[in-house]
Amino acid sequence: MxxxxxxxxxxxxxxxxxxxxxxxxxxxxxxxxxxxxxxxxxxxxxxxxxxxxxxxxxxxxxxxxxxxxxxxxxxxxxxxxxxxxxxxxxxxxxxxxxxxxxxxxxxxxxxxxxxxxxxxxxxxxxxxxxxxxxxxxxxxxxxxxxxxxxxxxxxxxxxxxxxxxxxxxxxxxxxxxxxxxxDFPGFIVNRILIPMLNEACFALQEGLGTAEDIDTAMKLGTNQPMGPLQLADFIGLDTVLYIAEVLHKGLGDDKYRPSPLLRQYVDAGWYGKKSGRGFYKY
Ligand SMILES: NC(=O)c1ccc[n+]([C@@H]2O[C@H](COP(=O)([O-])OP(=O)(O)OC[C@H]3O[C@@H](n4cnc5c(N)ncnc54)[C@H](O)[C@@H]3O)[C@@H](O)[C@H]2O)c1
Structure with a gap:
């Protein structure tokens, strides 16, 4: 056809x-x-x-x-x-x-x-x-x-x-x-990307580094065009949280649980670039 x-x-x-x-x-x-x-x-x-x-x-x-x-x-x-x-x-x-x-x-x-x-x-x-x-x-x-x-x-x-x-x-x-x-939750890209962004939120939550240090580390250390926290801000933190919840529920494994810090930012209305504030201010 x-x-x-x-x-x-x-x-x-x-x-x-x-x-x-x-x-x-x-x-x-x-x-x-x-x-x-x-x-x-x-x-x-x-x-x-x-x-x-x-x-x-x-x-x-x-x-x-x-x-x-x-x-x-x-x-x-x-x-x-x-x-x-x-x-x-x-x-x-x-x-x-x-x-x-x-x-x-x-x-x-x-x-x-x-x-x-x-x-x-x-x-x-x-x-x-x-x-x-x-x-x-x-x-x-x-x-x-x-x-x-x-x-x-x-x-x-x-x-x-x-x-x-x-x-x-x-x-x-x-x-x-x-x-x-x-046809499994997240397909390929989000199945791998969202846990990485979520892990960056856990890293920030635990004080492993500042947002800038986490992003610079991943950008220069793994050759990505932007760091995970900035990318999460660009995608929209509400969307990242939503997909993290889909992975958690759909795959039934706690390794996919969304970071409480990510949830808190969404509760605050800090959705990232589109709302003027996320991990960074725009
Ligand atoms: N934004 C992304 O980065 C991205 C990436 C890949 C896939 N998607 C998927 O693409 C889809 C659309 O996302 P988007 O970011 O373009 O959203 P969007 O909000 O920009 O656009 C959605 C559009 O759907 C229209 N709509 C709502 N109900 C309708 C109806 N009954 N009939 C016709 N139109 C209707 C709305 O008026 C709106 O214009 C979603 O399923 C989303 O998950 C989004």
Whole structure:
């Protein structure tokens, strides 16, 4: 099945990034969001992102015009016709995602694929909301989508080989490199990254070093572009805590317990960069 017309549901930071890379790949995209304001902002972000590529000489004027012409918007998926492939990137809430998948089941052509960008909800559970669990897959893009190379593909219990192959080909068409993960909490990246960030919170809590020393040690000692506490601030401490809780609950092992200091910062409303204060002040 070709993936020529894509519906991207959710026009937030991830959905708009996904739509942008699909447009760059020459695909037709309909971007959907319940919020009219969110939809307008998402479309603006895409246009600004494409314009920046032209300024950098990475996209020529003809392809910019084609990309702009290939973008449509809608406030409900049910208005959209002739869809080959759906990528869902709405707010991280299981009931909401299951509702959207039920809706997309009636929108996407028979045999077409329904992918989710969820960071933490089991693909198998989302797939069970549809009549085509074999055509449901996790397509976990990284933030910011236009910049980050990786897409994790997550196979649910019923995901077919054909669904996996078509999704891999689509991600590659979008210029991404894929890895495949089983459907277990955190998939690959967050399973390994979040415990490291959480451990940095424990290290700070125990006074092993200052925030600056912990970050400098990891940056210069392990060749990472930024230290773990700064990265946690950038991701959002509420999000880091949420994923740590998913790992703790889903894997049932206390080695994943969130650091009390991380929890306290979230209780204080210190979510990191987005709220002006986390381990650092912004
Ligand atoms: N932010 C990240 O770093 C990151 C990275 C990888 C994956 N994700 C995942 O991507 C998804 C989206 O995250 P985000 O950061 O873009 O969030 P966001 O808050 O920026 O965007 C979510 C969008 O979903 C829209 N929405 C809510 N209900 C809807 C509905 N019923 N129909 C259509 N649209 C609806 C909202 O209006 C909003 O525009 C989540 O599942 C998240 O876990 C996020």
């Amino acid at each position: 070709a993936s020529e017309h894509i519906i991207v549901v959710g026009a937030g930071q991830m959905g708009s990034g996904i739509a942008q890379v699909a447009l760059q790949a020459g695909l037709r995209v309909t971007l959907v969001d319940v919020s009219k304001e969110g939809l307008a902002k998402g479309a603006e972000r895409i246009k600004a992102g494409l314009k920046k590529l032209v300024e950098k000489g990475k996209l020529d004027a003809a392809r910019l015009e084609a990309a702009n012409g290939n973008l449509a918007t809608a406030t409900s998926a049910t208005e959209v016709k002739d869809v080959d492939f759906a990528i869902e990137a709405v707010t991280e809430n299981e009931d909401l995602k299951r509702r959207i998948f039920l809706e997309l089941d009636g929108v996407v052509k028979p045999g077409g694929i329904l992918a989710t960008n969820t960071s933490s909800i089991p693909i198998t559970r989302i797939a069970a909301a549809t009549k085509r669990p074999e055509n449901v897959i996790g397509m976990h893009f990284m933030n910011p989508v236009p910049v980050m190379q990786l897409v994790e593909l997550i196979r649910g219990a019923a995901t077919s080989d054909a669904t996996y192959q078509t999704t891999k080909a689509l991600a590659e068409k979008m210029g991404k490199t894929t890895v495949v993960s089983k």
